Structures are given as structure tokens and as C-alpha cells.
Amino acid sequence: MIRDAFDAVRVRKNFPALNQKIYGKPLVYLDNAATTQKPKSVIDALEQYYSSENANIHRGIYYLSQQATNAYEGVRARVRQFLNARSSEEIIFVRGATEGINLVAQSYGRTYVKEGDEIVVSVMEHHSNIVPWQMLCDEAGARLRVIPINDEGEILTGEYENLLNERTKLVSIAHVSNVIGTLNPVKEMVEKAHGRGIPVLVDGAQAVPHLKVDVQDLDCDFLVFSGHKMFGPTGVGVLYGKSELLEKMPPYQGGGDMISSVTFEKTVYNKIPYKFEAGTPHIAGVIGLGRAIDYLNEIGMEEIAAYEEELLRVATEALGRVPGLRLIGTARKKSAIVSFVLKEVHPHDIGTILDRQGVAIRAGHHCAMPLMQRFGVPATARASFAFYNTKEDVDALCRALGKVREVFK
């Protein structure tokens, strides 16, 4: 079986940052929902680009510029393939998922959302999928509607359907929750919204690095993700949009590269995707992202998803045996993100004590304060896994939690 052949220990060797000690203890990196470590091939790609390939794209008539343009556009084609989009023109490079959402809010939203209209999000959204819509609503006089969840952290689909009406202009929903790992039924949600002619944006920041995401299968209208959460560089991400929507949307920012011609009387905008890529982009970042996608393709997203599912099972069982520990978010369908609280110990103290054992987790509200309020906790501790984590990492986490108990005895 191929699944058994997956060798996390071997894969770890590709990630230089994982091979270090923190306070004399081997690093156990469990903050992958915040950002992931980078394989050597991605680091090398950045160095190689700046050492011997650096030139600006799309404008140069010399060799280096053409090479850089080819490399940059080559990644666009690979992202298309990775997401199974119909066309490369539907792939827009942005700074990250946050900028992708802001682009849609400012361009699509300001054009089509009017006074009295509604935008639907869920209670488990990251602030980046709340605040851009609030800003839009404030400006347009529109209203943000919130899909509730059950105590396990699952979308209440009946409530969702009830929220959709003739005033709804957009649904924007996380594919996977960054706090509790819930895998939302986005395909079904898209279908329901489309039944009423409502477009859907999927925040894929926590999904694209961990499972096979097919935008044609989901039939979502927009999807965003960040490069740095999928083993690529920071400062680069992708907005996927259906071409028919992108065509009728106005530009997000003005500048070079996004125009066909400029006079002081009139500017003609470039075609998609360039219309949305004003200024010199993060060329090195895009090339690094391309290398990260190559790396993921070599392992295989199905392999990654299957291995992480097994890690989640092991982690959930092991944490369930820790005295006084309560899991926050126990959805039936989950990605490998585990949030928890410990009786009488604040997550911040858990984070500090774990850190001294070399175990890096996140403690806080995880940029999802409404979700904290929903579960009635000020903060949680969160361990989030990637394919380079092992069952030994789970053991180290549990041992470190034993230390917390010792300190707070």
C-alpha cells in the first residue's frame, strides 16, 4: 500500500528548520496553521532566482527578463493545474489569502453590494474573512449575516439555507477552520447558494495545503490561499476567480502592468489576470510558490491528506487521555488542527511551558474572536499538524502537557 510507504521521517530531512534544538530540546513544530516550514527546494529556488535570474517581468526585451517572465507565468499554469481551474487567466497572484479577500470585497463587493444587501459568513471565520466584509458593509449600508454552528463546531446547514435570500449578494466561507479544523461542506453550500444565483468565495488558506482542492468540482466562484501556509514563501498567495466574474470586475489597484494604454484622458485596462496585478509582483515569491507546489505534487495531496488524517486520529486519542483537557471543536469531518483548553490553566501559560520543552504551539484567539465567544473561552491552545509531523511529535506534545500539570499541581 502506498499509504504505508509515506515516510514522514524521511520527508522531514527536506526541511532544514525542523532540524534544530530549542532550549536544548528537539524542535516539535505544531504551528502549521499559522505558517509552515519550507523545504530546501523552495529555499534554493529563492536563492537561485536572486543569484542568477533576477529581472523584472513582462516588460524586458532581454534574455533575463524573458526567463523571469517565463518562470512567473509558468507558476500561474502550475497553480491552474493544482487547483484544476479551467484557465490560467483565472489565477491572480496576490500577497496572501487576506489580500485575495480584500480584492474581492473592494472590487466585486463595491460594484455589486448595495444598501440593504447582505453578505453571509460563518461564526468560525478568521478575522480576514470578517473584517473586509464589515468594511464593505459599513460603506455600502449592507448587512453581515452569520451562519451559526453546533457545539461540535459544525455549520448548521439548515440555518445557512434560511439565511440565503434575494438580498444575499455573496457567501464567504472557510473551507477548513483555522482554529478547530472543521472541514466545511463547501461543495453543498456552493450548490445551495447557486440555486439562488449567489456567488461563493471559499477561504482555502487551511485547505489547499492539506487536501486536494478542485475548484471546478467545488464550483466556487472565488477561492483564496496563502503561499506561506503551504510550504512556500511569505508575501505571496493566490486568488482564483471564475473568468466571467473577473472580466466584469473593476481593477483593485491602479499602476503599471495592469493597463493596456494610458493617456491623461483615458486608461484602458489590461485583460485578466493582469488587470488585478498592478506593480511589480513578488516574483521570487511566486517562483518559490511554484517550487512548493512541485514538492506537494511529488508527495501527492491524497497521500498527504490520508497521512494527516491518521495523525489527527492519533493526536485526538492521545489528547483525550490528558487529565483535565477539553477539546474545542469535535466535528466529524476535520483537518489536523486540534484546539484545546486545560482545566485551571490559561492557554498562554500552556504555550510558555510547552515552548520550554521545544514544543511550538499557538495560544490565543487565533484571529477568530467571535468563535472564542461562541465556545465561551477567552483563548485556546492549538496544535496544528503538517505531513512532516510524526506520532513522536504527538507523544512529545503529551509529555510537555504533563509538565504543565506538574507546574500547576
Add this chain to the structure above:
Amino acid sequence: MSELEELYQEVIIDHSKSPRNFHALKEANRHAEGYNPLCGDHFKVALRVEGDVIQEIGFEGTGCAISKASASMMTGSVKGKTVTEAKALFEEFRNLFAGESIQKANVERLGKLAAFAGVREYPVRVKCATLAWHTLKAGLEGEGQTVSTELPSTEWEAG
């Protein structure tokens, strides 16, 4: 002692589990609120100041062990002190986390509060230790103020 034991001294664990003066104050004439939006810590400090003397002090809220123990021990330390003495004690407390090394005189003047010296080794936790103190200072300087660790208006320690 390991650095962790230095940080989580017995007296700190004790105050975090059983905070003193952990209640609202009916006859209070000064109030302030303090937030650390990054970790969700949130305390309200209420005082009854008569003349120049802090007669009563109480606090409410949630936070980590360090912030809660610090708030609890702070209330014990400033009760009965003048406003000027309380502010001076805060300066003394902040000095515990500043400079190259801990000064002996500093530790002597702080008494029990010197238990927080271990926080020096955890720069990101200094804000936890000083949150209640910043809130107290805001309450002493004006009624109904709110302070936040993430606003530039207050001089927060590096972290």
C-alpha cells in the same frame, strides 16, 4: 531551579489560583480597564481613593497565571499606600524587567513582588506581568480609562 520554576514560583501559582481582592468594589471612585488583545487578557481595576490614599482596591477579569497573580499581588501591595507611593512601586516593578541585571536594592524595595523576576527570561510575558499595573496607573490618573497592550499611547515594555 529551572527557568520554568523561576517563572512559576509557588507564590505566583498560589495567587493565580486564589487571587486576593478579586471582586468588584461598590464604593469605588476610580475605575480602569486593561486589555491584552493578543491573548485575550482583560482586567478591571476599581479603587477607593480618599485624599491621597488608596483605601480599597479590587479587580475582576480573566487572564493567564502571570497576569492574574500579578494583579492579585499588586492589590495587596498598594492598599493603604498613597498614590505617589503606588506609582513609585510600579516604576520599581518595571525596573525588575529592565536593564542588564536585577539590582539588589530593587529586589529589597519590591519585597514579595520580586517573585516576578523570572519573567525577565520570557520577554513576551512581561506584558502579562505589567497589565494590571498599567491599568492601576490609568485608574489613578483619570476616571474610566482603558489601556491596551497593543496601543502606542502607553509605554509598554519590550516584548
